[in-house]
Amino acid sequence: xxxxxxxxxxxxxxxxxxxxxxxxxxxxxxxxxxxxxxxxxxxxxxxxxxxxxxxxxxxxxxxxxxxxxxxxxxxxxxxxxxxxxxxxxxxxxxxxxxxxxxxxxxxxxxxxxxxxxxxxxxxxxxxxxxxxxxxxxxxxxxxxxxxxxxxxxxxxxxxxxxxxxxxxxxxxxxxxxxxxxxxxxxxxxxxxxxxxxxxxxxxxxxxxxxxxxxxxxxxxxxxxxxxxxxxxxxxxxxxxxxxxxxxxxxxxxxxxxxxxxxxxxxxxxxxxxxxxxxxxxxxxxxxxxxxxxxxxxxxxxxxxxxxxxxxxxxxxxxxxxxxxxxxxxxxxxxxxxxxxxxxxxxxxxxxxxxxxxxxxxxxxxxxxxxxxxxxxxxxxxxxxxxxxxxxxxxxxxxxxxxxxxxxxxxxxxxxxxxxxxxxxxxxxxxxxxxxxxxxxxxxxxxxxxxxxxxxxxxxxxxxxxxxxxxxxxxxxxxxxxxxxxxxxxxxxxxxx
Numbered sequence: 001x002x003x004x005x006x007x008x009x010x011x012x013x014x015x016x017x018x019x020x021x022x023x024x025x026x027x028x029x030x031x032x033x034x035x036x037x038x039x040x041x042x043x044x045x046x047x048x049x050x051x052x053x054x055x056x057x058x059x060x061x062x063x064x065x066x067x068x069x070x071x072x073x074x075x076x077x078x079x080x081x082x083x084x085x086x087x088x089x090x091x092x093x094x095x096x097x098x099x100x101x102x103x104x105x106x107x108x109x110x111x112x113x114x115x116x117x118x119x120x121x122x123x124x125x126x127x128x129x130x131x132x133x134x135x136x137x138x139x140x141x142x143x144x145x146x147x148x149x150x151x152x153x154x155x156x157x158x159x160x161x162x163x164x165x166x167x168x169x170x171x172x173x174x175x176x177x178x179x180x181x182x183x184x185x186x187x188x189x190x191x192x193x194x195x196x197x198x199x200x201x202x203x204x205x206x207x208x209x210x211x212x213x214x215x216x217x218x219x220x221x222x223x224x225x226x227x228x229x230x231x232x233x234x235x236x237x238x239x240x241x242x243x244x245x246x247x248x249x250x251x252x253x254x255x256x257x258x259x260x261x262x263x264x265x266x267x268x269x270x271x272x273x274x275x276x277x278x279x280x281x282x283x284x285x286x287x288x289x290x291x292x293x294x295x296x297x298x299x300x301x302x303x304x305x306x307x308x309x310x311x312x313x314x315x316x317x318x319x320x321x322x323x324x325x326x327x328x329x330x331x332x333x334x335x336x337x338x339x340x341x342x343x344x345x346x347x348x349x350x351x352x353x354x355x356x357x358x359x360x361x362x363x364x365x366x367x368x369x370x371x372x373x374x375x376x377x378x379x380x381x382x383x384x385x386x387x388x389x390x391x392x393x394x395x396x397x398x399x400x401x402x403x404x405x406x407x408x409x410x411x412x413x414x415x416x417x418x419x420x421x422x423x424x425x426x427x428x429x430x431x432x433x434x435x436x437x438x439x440x441x442x443x444x445x446x447x448x449x450x451x452x453x454x455x456x457x458x459x460x461x462x463x464x465x466x467x468x469x470x471x472x473x474x475x476x477x478x479x480x481x482x483x484x485x486x487x488x489x490x491x492x493x494x495x496x
Contacts, residue, residue, distance in 0.1 A: 003094050005037035010046055010215065011198030013053035014208030020045035025188055025216070030101040030335040031325045031365045039191045042216035044224035047183070050212040051230050054154045054181040057209030065207050067151045067179045071125035074177055078125060080204035081197075082118035085111060088200070092165065092193050097326040100161055100190035101290055101335040101366070104327050110166045117169045117448045117464075124469050125177035133478075142483035148476040151179030152256070153232030155472060156225045158246070159194075160238050161187035161337050162292040162388075168194050170452075170463050171235050172211060178472035183212045183231070185222050187238075189337050191215040218242065229253055235471060236260070237294070240412075240457050258461025258471050260294065260453055262386040263414030266407035267297035267443055268397075268429060270420035271305045278419045279313040282392070285417060285443025287321065287370050290334055291390030292341070294458075295415035297443045298387060301406045304396040311374060311394065318370045325365075335366040336389055342366035345389035349373070352382040352393070378409055386412070400425065404432045413455030417443040436462070 005027060009016040023041035028034070042050075058067050066074070085092065089111040096107035128149060136145040157171040168184055175182045186194040198213045214221050222242075226234050227249040236246050237260040250257045267285055269278050285297035302310050326334035336342050345368060352373045370390040376383050382393045397403040407416055407429075416433040418426050419441055426440045436454040439445065446452065446464075453462040461471055486492070 003098055005095065005098070005192055006196065006199075007037060008040070008195040008198070010040050010042055010050075011195065011201070011211075011213040012046070012050045012209075013056075013212065014202065014206070016198075017046075017049070019043065019216075020049075027099060027192060028338065029098050030337055031098070033339070033365060036098060037192070039188070039195065039215040041188075042185075042214040042221040044220070046214055046216075047221060047224045047228060050183045050214055051154060051225075051228050053209035053212055054183055055230055057181045057207060058151070058154055060207075060209075066181065066210055069179070071128040071177070071179075074179060075122035075125040077204060077206050078118045078122035078173060078177060081200055081206075082115040082122070084200040084203060085115040085118065088196070089115075092196060094327065095192045095196065096164060096190075097334070099192040100164055100337050101326055103290075103331040103334050105331070106289065107326070110163060113448065114165050114169045117166075118173045120448045121173040121177040121469065124174070124466065128177070128469075136477070138479075142481060142485070143479055144482050145477065145479040148478060149473045150476055152472050152474045153180060154230060155180045155182050155233045155235060156228070156231045157182050157184045158222050158226065158234065158236045158238065159184065159186050160294075161190035162289055162294075164190040165193035165197060167237055168197065170448075170468065171237075172197070174463075174468040175235070175472045176210065178469050180233075180472045181210050183214060183225060185214050185216070185225055188215060188217050223249070226250065227252065231255065233257070233472070235461075235463075240459075243459060258453075258463070259459030260461070260463060261412075261414075261457060261459040263294045263296065263412045263454065263458050264299060264384065264386050264410045265295055265297045265412070265415040265417070265435065266299045266301050266410070266433075267417040267419065268403045268407055269300065269302040269306075269310065270403075270418075270422070270425065271303040272421045273306075273419050275306065275310055275313050276317075279310065279317045281417075281419060281441070281443050282314060283317050283321070283370070285439075286392045287318070287333060287390045288444055290336055291370070292336060292388050293444070294386075294388075295437065295444060296388075297415060297417045297439075298392055299383065299407075299410070300392055300394045301397055301403050302394060303403075304398050307394075307396045311372070314372055314392070318372060321370060323367060323369060333370065333390060336368060337366070339366060341388065342368065345387055345391065348382060348385070348387045348389070349391060352376070352380065378406070384410070400428070404429060408432070408434045411457045414458035415439065415443075415454070
């Protein structure tokens with residue numbers, strides 16, 4: 001039975017609103033290349049309205065409705081959102097699958113993570129109350145000092161298409177927990193579930209303007225949002241090129257940004273591993289989410305003594321991956337998100353000197369077989385640039401130092417993995433990797449309790465965990481003079 005895609009408008013000030021210019025963008029199912037609906041296309045005019053709504057929500061009743069309300073009040077809404085997501089899990093997972101091509105079982109897992117993330121930040125919102133007025137130890141008894149943590153204000157949240165609702169939640173949940181009001185701008189390539197989040201917020205009675213959701217194109221909606229003077233902070237996940245533009249826009253108003261950008265993450269495999277276990281983690285690390293994941297460990301660095309045997313294992317495991325419509329049972333690799341992304345990946349593959357594993361295009365849909373590319377040099381495009389597709393490139397190493405040098409031979413620094421039975425060696429590589437996330441004997445596990453983010457051109461700032469909420473809090477120092485004595489720095493004027 002065909003899955004109906006709800007027809008939605010922009011979500012501004014707690015209401016559905018037609019875009020000022022009444023434009024819409026087609027939703028294309030990447031499995032069939034069919035248009036299955038449309039999303040509203042916001043422009044600068046809609047951004048202006050949404051920012052105004054968020055600003056009013058922040059200050060309404062002197063902030064008592066949201067920004068300065070207790071964390072327990074905000075937690076109630078976050079838990080209600082989590083419950084609604086869980087209630088609609090099956091429907092939301094199907095919408096995610098047909099919108100971005102993600103296998104249904106992955107999409108269902110994402111929905112569990114979405115609900116869990118809202119629950120987690122509900123707990124942190126409640127805990128924030130107890131942390132207020134944390135005392136600061138001072139060297140002078142005539143003063144006392146404490147710290148307040150306050151919402152940073154109106155925040156712009158710009159999110160990608162590979163985990164449409166989950167990546168949005170990584171920003172929305174901590175921002176709302178902190179007491180911020182927000183404008184969410186998801187990718188135009190996959191916005192359907194983010195608009196359903198708007199419906200969830202409406203159903204649970206989230207105060208108007210606390211979360212506004214604008215779908216639309218980056219230049220028409222994302223750019224004016226990032227440059228808006230009444231936006232106090234920007235949080236962005238996406239390409240390094242766009243991240244650079246957002247930094248430039250934020251710099252005009254000296255506003256903070258947090259950026260989670262691209263990656264070209266290594267996975268180092270030593271000779272003492274179980275080959276089958278290592279092979280599965282290696283392909284999972286690169287082909288999970290149809291290979292479209294910023295932290296994909298897409299540069300395999302394998303010990304030369306097992307390289308031939310390990311590559312054979314990888315090919316065997318990869319051939320066993322079920323490539324199909326994402327809604328089919330057992331699908332493990334669906335289509336990439338769009339025709340543009342499909343052509344981009346094919347271009348990467350065609351420019352690589354040596355290709356292991358073939359790729360194919362079904363009659364319809366943007367499907368790619370996993371590509372395993374060997375005989376790679378460090379100057380090749382496939383080694384240096386992010387592909388964002390199911391493409392694994394391979395180099396061998398002889399010594400531990402060589403493996404570390406190869407692993408760090410990148411402009412990026414998001415993730416890195418090491419597979420070895422020697423845990424002391426794993427510890428050495430953990431310290432040597434120039435990355436914000438390290439996996440030992442696995443690749444890609446992610447938990448909302450642990451920090452997520454990178455170094456170098458992979459961005460800065462951390463999402464998730466307590467660090468994720470800190471992104472949206474401003475620290476205020478309060479110091480009080482408590483002595484009854486005069487300060488006595490200046491000579492007092494005569495009382496005559």
